[in-house]
Amino acid sequence: MKYSLTLLTVGIIIGLVSTNIFDNSNDPLFSKNVYGHTFTPSESASFLSFTEQIQIESELVETNLANNNISLAKEHAEKAAMLLTPNITREIAEENKRIADGLTIAASSIQNISAIQKPLVSQFVGNIVVILGEAITTRLDQGFGISQSCRQHP
DSSP states (O other), X not given: OHHHHHHXXXXXXXXXXXXXXXXXXXXTTXXXXXXXXXXXXXXXXXXXXXXXXXXXXXXXXXXXXXXTOHHHHHHHHHHHHHHSOHHHHHHHHHHOHHHHHHHHHHHHHTTSOOGGGHHHHHHHHHHHHHHHHHHHHHHSXXXXXXXXXXXXXX
């Protein structure tokens, strides 16, 4: 018991001394700056993310159809159509109704696919890419710093 009490006392003393030694925030040797940044959500960034997602899903439709995987192509077509929510369509239509209508038609058109329609799907996917490029140009502020966001469709 006496040994435990002595050990505890020595531990407390060492802890206090080391805290005083290392708690010298005015000393440049021990002073470290920590920098951080909090990213706030941006409507423009969210919209750009949407355009990338729908483009990728559309291109996966074309890729899977080319590989004769119709069921997976249909899944990606459904995901692409689901990404185009009424809110996003309305947001695009506020800037340009023609773009919103064209994107809606192209996204719903790739849902009705079959192995025979490979060239047609390729055309729809190409249309989606072009329309998304127009939507980005129309929707995003010039200050957002986007020159060519959508990848060119092969």
